[in-house]
Amino acid sequence: MIEYRNVRVALLGGGTVGAQVARLLLEHKEEFASRVGASLELTGIAVRNLDAARSADLPKELFTTDAESLILGADIVIEVMGGLEPARSYILQAINSGADVVTANKALLATHGTELFEAAERVGAQLYFEAAVAGAIPIIRPLRESLAGDRVKRIMGIVNGTTNYILDKMDTEGASFDDALAVATELGYAEADPTADVDAFDAAQKASILASLAFHTTIPLESVHREGIRAISGKTVELAKKAGYVVKLLAVCERLTDPATGEEGVSARVYPALISREHPLAAVHKANNAVFVEAEAAGSLMFYGAGAGGPETASAVLGDLVSAARRHVIGGPGLGASTHANLPVLPISAITTRYHVTLLVFDRPGVLASVAEEFAKHGVSVELVEQGTFGSEAVSGEAAPTATLVIGTHAALESDLAATVSALAQLDAVSSVVSVLRVEGA
Numbered sequence: 001m002i003e004y005r006n007v008r009v010a011l012l013g014g015g016t017v018g019a020q021v022a023r024l025l026l027e028h029k030e031e032f033a034s035r036v037g038a039s040l041e042l043t044g045i046a047v048r049n050l051d052a053a054r055s056a057d058l059p060k061e062l063f064t065t066d067a068e069s070l071i072l073g074a075d076i077v078i079e080v081m082g083g084l085e086p087a088r089s090y091i092l093q094a095i096n097s098g099a100d101v102v103t104a105n106k107a108l109l110a111t112h113g114t115e116l117f118e119a120a121e122r123v124g125a126q127l128y129f130e131a132a133v134a135g136a137i138p139i140i141r142p143l144r145e146s147l148a149g150d151r152v153k154r155i156m157g158i159v160n161g162t163t164n165y166i167l168d169k170m171d172t173e174g175a176s177f178d179d180a181l182a183v184a185t186e187l188g189y190a191e192a193d194p195t196a197d198v199d200a201f202d203a204a205q206k207a208s209i210l211a212s213l214a215f216h217t218t219i220p221l222e223s224v225h226r227e228g229i230r231a232i233s234g235k236t237v238e239l240a241k242k243a244g245y246v247v248k249l250l251a252v253c254e255r256l257t258d259p260a261t262g263e264e265g266v267s268a269r270v271y272p273a274l275i276s277r278e279h280p281l282a283a284v285h286k287a288n289n290a291v292f293v294e295a296e297a298a299g300s301l302m303f304y305g306a307g308a309g310g311p312e313t314a315s316a317v318l319g320d321l322v323s324a325a326r327r328h329v330i331g332g333p334g335l336g337a338s339t340h341a342n343l344p345v346l347p348i349s350a351i352t353t354r355y356h357v358t359l360l361v362f363d364r365p366g367v368l369a370s371v372a373e374e375f376a377k378h379g380v381s382v383e384l385v386e387q388g389t390f391g392s393e394a395v396s397g398e399a400a401p402t403a404t405l406v407i408g409t410h411a412a413l414e415s416d417l418a419a420t421v422s423a424l425a426q427l428d429a430v431s432s433v434v435s436v437l438r439v440e441g442a
């Protein structure tokens with residue numbers, strides 16, 4: 001029998017992800033030992049409440065509320081507690097006491113990543129974070145390592161499982177937003193505060209991480225344009241369906257030319273967008289994620305799989321644990337942060353995409369001409385116009401006939417489109433601007 005030395009692993013968090021990390025680590029102890037060349041000893045699991053229900057049957061004696069003591073004796077610390085504090089302080093404590101760290105905490109990385117990576121670099125420690133973006137899907141390692149010799153041009157993907165679950169249930173079953181969110185929470189996909197998912201904070205954090213890695217530039221969370229899915233009603237989903245589209249919350253990170261200066265910059269943004277039903281992203285159902293990466297030499301790559309869930313996310317955490325443990329046993333410098341490119345981050349007004357503008361207009365002669373004129377005036381080329389449902393609206397106490405008008409544009413600059421929409425809202429012929437949705441994917 002081979003005698004392995006011990007690598008001491010401290011687990012901070014025993015919730016949806018943590019309980020599964022512990023279960024798999026204990027169940028596959030022998031396999032991990034042979035893979036790493038050392039025995040991975042789970043020294044404890046720090047939690048807030050010792051008596052909370054868990055998704056796995058784990059030895060009671062492993063649990064503690066004393067995270068700091070657990071960190072002190074560890075070679076590797078896994079942080080799956082979530083939140084900014086005390087997670088940030090615990091990770092700094094771990095790094096400064098010589099441990100490598102594995103984390104799934106995108107909120108923390110997108111907010112304090114620079115501080116944590118600098119602290120790790122100072123002492124020669126490593127910070128692994130595959131689980132922080134797109135759950136089980138390997139995407140961090142491909143960007144940091146496999147594509148390190150290429151030039152990433154664009155990333156577009158679905159990176160939040162909860163909102164994809166909600167939008168998918170609304171689209172395929174006509175479910176209500178609230179019911180779908182309740183199930184996503186029950187299944188362990190949602191963040192502790194699901195506002196993080198619904199208002200796209202989580203997707204923005206992931207976009208900040210992906211864009212920083214892809215473009216070798218620090219992309220601060222505040223510079224990621226963010227729109228959540230609260231405004232997406234059942235009606236919007238239904239109209240999109242009739243027109244051959246599906247609504248998805250997308251993260252888009254790309255290199256682009258600044259229209260103001262002609263210089264190269266980058267953009268990172270998250271918003272609900274229309275995707276053609278023919279597009280592969282339209283087939284991403286439930287809490288799955290998919291990320292398209294377009295690189296200069298590699299061409300188009302697609303990464304697909306489970307974006308959330310306990311065992312799925314635990315898989316990514318454990319992959320990082322094996323890397324960290326091997327480094328502990330064999331040594332080696334690990335990977336440093338690569339943010340030398342320093343490209344400017346451009347505002348949303350600098351992007352170019354296609355749009356669907358839905359207007360409620362008064363059904364009078366000349367309406368179409370006046371609406372079309374505003375698009376032309378602002379340099380936005382119209383691709384299609386569709387007249388939808390008819391109704392009536394009270395104007396000065398009188399019922400006036402109305403019609404829904406959907407205008408699809410060719411690719412246009414966001415600032416031109418925004419100026420067009422402001423002008424449309426002022427037209428006498430327009431009762432209201434119902435929605436403006438970007439259309440992504442060729």
Ligand SMILES: NC(=O)C1=CN([C@@H]2O[C@H](COP(=O)(O)OP(=O)(O)OC[C@H]3O[C@@H](n4cnc5c(N)ncnc54)[C@H](O)[C@@H]3O)[C@@H](O)[C@H]2O)C=CC1
Binds near residue numbers: 132
């Ligand atoms: N649930 C999922 O599908 C995914 C979650 N993540 C990330 O993984 C992390 C954990 O997520 P979940 O397991 O879903 O969360 P959870 O809420 O189910 O579990 C959190 C655990 O941390 C413990 N904890 C929290 N604050 C603590 C404190 N101050 N001291 C000691 N223990 C504390 C709690 O007692 C609990 O055991 C988060 O950063 C989340 O964003 C990442 C990818 C997917």
Ligand SMILES: N[C@@H](CC=O)C(=O)O
Binds near residue numbers: 134159160189191307
């Ligand atoms: N709440 C997140 C969990 C994984 O990152 C999601 O829904 O994607």
Ligand code: NA
Binds near residue numbers: 131134136138139316
């Ligand atoms: Na991942």
